[in-house]
Amino acid sequence: MAEPDPILVNDWHAVVELDFLASRGSFETVLLGVPIEIAESGEGSGEVRVSRRDTHAPLPARIRYGHVFTSIGQPNRDIVHFPECHEADRIHVTGGSIAVHVSGLRAVENFLDMGHFPFVHTDYLGVEPHTEVEPYEVTVTEEDEILATKCRFFQPLASPSADGGMMVDYEYRVARPYTVCLYKSNPIEPERWDFIVLFVQPVSEERCIAHPYLSYLAHNLDNETNRWFMQLIFAQDKPILENQLPKRLPLDPRAEVPARSDASSLSYRRWLAAQGVTYGAIPAAA
Amino acid sequence: MSRERRWFPVCRGEEAVPRHIVHTALLGQELAVWRADDGTVNAWENRCPHRGVRLSVGTNLGDRLKCRYHGWTYASGSGQCLERPAHPGEAPPRIVKARRFGCVESDGYVWVRLAGEGAGDGPAPGFGRGTAPPGLTLRSIHVWAPAAAVADALARHAGEAPDGSPAEAVDPYTVRSAHAEAGEILYAMQPVADDETIIHAALAEAPPASERIAVLRRENGRVCALRDAIEASGSP
Amino acid sequence: MIRLYDYVLSGNCYKIRLLLSLLGLEWETRWIDFHPKREHKSEWFLGLNPLGQVPVLEDGDFRLRDAQAILVYLAAKHDERGRWYPAGDPRTLGEIAQWLAFADGITATASAARLHDGIFFELDADRARAGANAPFRVLDEHLWFQEQEGREWLCAPGHPTIADLACFPYVALSEEGGVSRLPYPAIRRWTDRVKRIPGFIPMSGVLVA
Numbered sequence: 001m002a003e004p005d006p007i008l009v010n011d012w013h014a015v016v017e018l019d020f021l022a023s024r025g026s027f028e029t030v031l032l033g034v035p036i037e038i039a040e041s042g043e044g045s046g047e048v049r050v051s052r053r054d055t056h057a058p059l060p061a062r063i064r065y066g067h068v069f070t071s072i073g074q075p076n077r078d079i080v081h082f083p084e085c086h087e088a089d090r091i092h093v094t095g096g097s098i099a100v101h102v103s104g105l106r107a108v109e110n111f112l113d114m115g116h117f118p119f120v121h122t123d124y125l126g127v128e129p130h131t132e133v134e135p136y137e138v139t140v141t142e143e144d145e146i147l148a149t150k151c152r153f154f155q156p157l158a159s160p161s162a163d164g165g166m167m168v169d170y171e172y173r174v175a176r177p178y179t180v181c182l183y184k185s186n187p188i189e190p191e192r193w194d195f196i197v198l199f200v201q202p203v204s205e206e207r208c209i210a211h212p213y214l215s216y217l218a219h220n221l222d223n224e225t226n227r228w229f230m231q232l233i234f235a236q237d238k239p240i241l242e243n244q245l246p247k248r249l250p251l252d253p254r255a256e257v258p259a260r261s262d263a264s265s266l267s268y269r270r271w272l273a274a275q276g277v278t279y280g281a282i283p284a285a286a
Numbered sequence: 287m288s289r290e291r292r293w294f295p296v297c298r299g300e301e302a303v304p305r306h307i308v309h310t311a312l313l314g315q316e317l318a319v320w321r322a323d324d325g326t327v328n329a330w331e332n333r334c335p336h337r338g339v340r341l342s343v344g345t346n347l348g349d350r351l352k353c354r355y356h357g358w359t360y361a362s363g364s365g366q367c368l369e370r371p372a373h374p375g376e377a378p379p380r381i382v383k384a385r386r387f388g389c390v391e392s393d394g395y396v397w398v399r400l401a402g403e404g405a406g407d408g409p410a411p412g413f414g415r416g417t418a419p420p421g422l423t424l425r426s427i428h429v430w431a432p433a434a435a436v437a438d439a440l441a442r443h444a445g446e447a448p449d450g451s452p453a454e455a456v457d458p459y460t461v462r463s464a465h466a467e468a469g470e471i472l473y474a475m476q477p478v479a480d481d482e483t484i485i486h487a488a489l490a491e492a493p494p495a496s497e498r499i500a501v502l503r504r505e506n507g508r509v510c511a512l513r514d515a516i517e518a519s520g521s522p
Numbered sequence: 523m524i525r526l527y528d529y530v531l532s533g534n535c536y537k538i539r540l541l542l543s544l545l546g547l548e549w550e551t552r553w554i555d556f557h558p559k560r561e562h563k564s565e566w567f568l569g570l571n572p573l574g575q576v577p578v579l580e581d582g583d584f585r586l587r588d589a590q591a592i593l594v595y596l597a598a599k600h601d602e603r604g605r606w607y608p609a610g611d612p613r614t615l616g617e618i619a620q621w622l623a624f625a626d627g628i629t630a631t632a633s634a635a636r637l638h639d640g641i642f643f644e645l646d647a648d649r650a651r652a653g654a655n656a657p658f659r660v661l662d663e664h665l666w667f668q669e670q671e672g673r674e675w676l677c678a679p680g681h682p683t684i685a686d687l688a689c690f691p692y693v694a695l696s697e698e699g700g701v702s703r704l705p706y707p708a709i710r711r712w713t714d715r716v717k718r719i720p721g722f723i724p725m726s727g728v729l730v731a
Contacts, residue, residue: 020558020642027642096557099640101700115356115372122730131357131371228530228553235531235726238640240355242697243340245316245333257335257382261372301707305731306714309704343729354729425666428705478704502670506663 002205004032004279009073011176014199014211016068017094021048028053030203032279034072065213066094067199080175084183084195084215093223095196095212095230102241103280104200104208105249105272108180110237111198112172112264114153120236123156127165130154133261146174146271148264159194160229161219162187174268177277178202186217196230205280206247210234252284289313291402293388293411294459295395295474295486298423302327302396307351309342314479315400316340317387322362323348329389329398330365334358335382351384360384394423395474395486409457413472413488420472421492425506427485429513433477436485437461439516440473468493468505485509524549527570527578529556531641533633533691534589535577536725541593541687544721545600557641590622593684606684617677621685625692627657633692635699647700654701658709661689665708674715682719690716694728 009032016027016038026039035054038061041047050059050070062069064079085092100107110116115133117126136151151170158168169185171193178200183193194216201209212234214226250256251273258266272281296310296319308319309332316332318341332340334353341360345352350359350368357371358378365384370376388399390411397411413420429436440463441455453463461473470490475483487509493501524542528535528551542549554576555561563574571578571587578585579592581599586592597607608614631653637643638650668674676685694713696703703710716722717731724730 017558023558023560023563029642094558096641099642101639118371119354119357128357128371129374132374133372224553224555227555231557232530232726238698239343239727239729240339243343243354244338245340246338250338256337259336259370259373259378261370297707301711303711306711308707309710310707311704345731425663426707482705484705499667499670503667506667510663 002278004072004202005277006073007275007277008032008177008202008279010071010076011073012062012069012071012075012079013178013201014065014067015050015070015201015209017097017211018063018066018068019094020097021068029201029209031070032072032202033204036070036072038068038070065197065199066092067211067213080179082181082195082197082215084193085197085213087215089218090195090215091218091221091223091226092213092215093226095214095234096227097209097211098231098234098238099203099207099209100238100241101207101247102244103206103248104178104202104210105277105280106241106244106247107200107208107210107237108174108178108198109249109265109268110241111180111182112148112174112268113262114151114170115259115261116237116240117153117155120240121233124233124236125155125158126153127156135260136263138263138267140267140271144275146172146264146267148172148267158184158187159216160225161216161221172264174271177272177275178208186219188219189217192217202280208280246282248280248282250282250284252282255282288401289477290400292408292459293390293397293399294476295411296329296398296476296484297396298426298486299327299391299394299396300423305346305348307342307344307346309340310476310484311478311482312398312400313477315387316342317398318342318344318351319389319396319398320346320351320362322346324362326362327389327391327396328362328365329387329396330360331385331387333385335367335384336370341384358382393419394488409460413474414456414460418490420488420490422489422498422501424471424487424489424502424509426476426487427506427509427513428478429483429485429516430481431483431516432481433459433475433483436483436516437473437475439512440485443512443515468501471505485513523582525552525580526550527552527554527567527576527580529554529562529576531726532556532576533695533725534575534629536691536728537589537687538577538579538592538596539725540691540723541596541606541684543723544687544719545596545606546721547596547600590625590688593622593688597684605679605681606687608679608683611679614677614679614683618683618685621676622688624657624661625685625688628654628689628692631657632696632699632701635701636692636695637699639699651700654696654699655705658693658696658701658703658706661693662706662708665712669708669711674712682716686712686716691725691728698727 028037038050050061059070118128118131138148149171155168156165171183174180181197186194197213199211251269297308302321310317318332319329321327339355344354352359359369365386367378367382392412440461441453459475463471472488474486578587631650635647635650638647675682677683714731
């Protein structure tokens with residue numbers, strides 16, 4: 001196993017959902033190969049402690065987006081800021097963290113992908129024969145994030161508040177190597193976006209935990225409905241991800257055969273290579 | 287002789303049923319084995335060239351195999367990619383193909399080899415009995431043990447011939463025994479991975495139809511008992 | 523009205539949804555926040571089922587827990603053709619009861635490993651995985667010999683019964699718990715047949731044929 005890259009070591013990662021921690025009191029997990037423990041400091045205090053289970057050294061802890069974040073290094077930048085997650089007319093809820101036996105980079109790439117909607121999320125996010133991925137734009141921003149815009153796809157049941165099929169507009173943004181979010185047009189207020197961010201915890205190079213956080217416009221929705229819909233959808237991706245060979249993401253452009261619809265995936269792989277991310281990847285031969 | 291150039295059985299032919307995809311492996315190489323409606327049997331690398339998803343979780347459409355992830359389809363025989371639904375009506379580049387392995391059906395089994403062309407190395411695909419196919423193919427048995435250990439155990443214990451002669455190891459992957467009740471039995475190892483083997487077995491002579499199920503059960507029980515003994519002996 | 527206390531990723535809840543759908547029944551769902559909130563262990567839910575397990579079914583004023591028991595009840599009450607649970611056929615009823623109990627053995631092994639690997643249940647997952655291979659071997663052998671006698675389903679009749687529905691979900695989900703079905707080709711053919719039963723519905727994680 002390769003040593004984790006500094007860019008990952010010295011960054012924040014979501015490691016447990018607060019609602020889950022509250023049901024257990026403490027939780028043991030693994031981040032970048034390091035065994036850690038998260039514990040509530042005291043009844044109702046809202047404080048948590050994070051520590052390494054091997055050296056017992058304390059680790060920094062932040063609570064944000066319904067999750068505990070920590071770092072096994074020296075974080076040199078803050079947790080990504082998502083303004084939508086602070087808007088009052090939205091309901092904000094964690095989606096239910098789910099572990100997946102695949103590199104977290106594969107999970108991020110899948111989150112960026114529209115072409116699989118009719119085949120993996122049949123009758124929800126897509127349905128045959130509406131399979132075309134129209135051309136969209138991918139750029140790397142001045143903040144060194146990947147942005148995919150002008151994405152459109154036909155969806156039979158785009159979200160829990162949808163009432164029938166519609167063309168849905170999407171934007172995707174890769175903010176960190178293991179953090180990706182999407183904006184999709186709301187079925188009731190098409191000029192505004194629903195928002196989902198996926199914080200992916202790299203457990204090892206070939207295992208990850210996906211921590212979704214949803215900020216949907218509130219229209220008649222409740223936390224429970226959003227949560228079951230998110231778990232329904234993500235659990236459809238899980239068997240696909242776990243059947244990918246190899247489990248790590250190949251960065252060599254010749255390792256897999258992309259199509260035009262894979263523009264965001266190609267950009268993501270190039271960007272990872274440029275950032276020096278190798279953990280969870282198969283680097284291209286020099 | 288290289289193992290990659292040798293033909294190995296990977297399943298009974300009748301178990302490659304229509305509109306189904308057999309998931310197996312040979313020498314650590316995962317395979318998707320499937321029969322087209324016209325009878326053609328295909329043995330492909332178990333991996334869609336697009337994003338690496340196992341083809342064995344896809345769909346057998348009768349003349350093509352459809353990947354579960356993005357619906358790309360690959361033609362029986364050539365492996366040529368026929369459709370990429372994200373770009374409807376657009377022919378995929380010729381170079382997009384499922385990776386195919388040599389595959390023939392003989393003596394009631396599907397035989398695959400990972401490398402080589404033409405006649406190649408080692409015995410021809412089949413049990414090597416010339417024109418006489420086996421009388422009855424038995425249930426194939428999966429064992430958590432290396433092929434060499436399984437073949438060795440079969441050669442030592444499967445015989446019990448009436449004249450006391452032991453079973454004969456024809457080659458490292460084939461054992462022939464003569465049994466008091468069943469007559470001649472042929473065993474062929476499928477080395478799935480380093481510590482995983484499937485035993486394919488056939489009787490030379492078919493029993494009377496009225497005894498077929500009883501014979502299948504008896505021989506299944508015999509090989510399962512041997513499997514349990516091999517696994518209990520703690521083979522690596 | 524039938525009400526089902528349901529968790530979207532539970533194979534035991536799914537088998538009830540599957541039978542309700544195959545029988546063409548309508549029902550209302552009360553989603554339980556099994557993960558992450560462990561609502562099935564909440565005080566109010568323990569009032570419904572002291573075992574703290576989903577599914578629970580209510581049909582009017584009648585309440586029932588245990589997935590296998592609910593399959594029996596629904597098929598006995600609502601299957602007018604009497605095929606899913608053939609009440610007048612003692613041998614088949616005996617076979618069905620045998621496989622319903624067998625399904626609990628799959629739940630205790632393959633399903634336990636899946637809960638550990640996917641949503642962090644604390645248990646010995648390697649032991650659960652190893653334990654799943656024993657029932658899977660029995661199931662594969664049984665199905666292979668059924669095929670040899672021209673039968674496609676777990677029990678003798680020439681159509682599926684609730685025995686097939688009871689065993690299907692956690693077999694079909696086994697790979698999420700790290701239990702490969704490569705060694706079980708007859709099981710793989712049978713899961714394809716189950717997925718092709720007219721009216722079949724999938725759940726997340728179960729890929730349609």
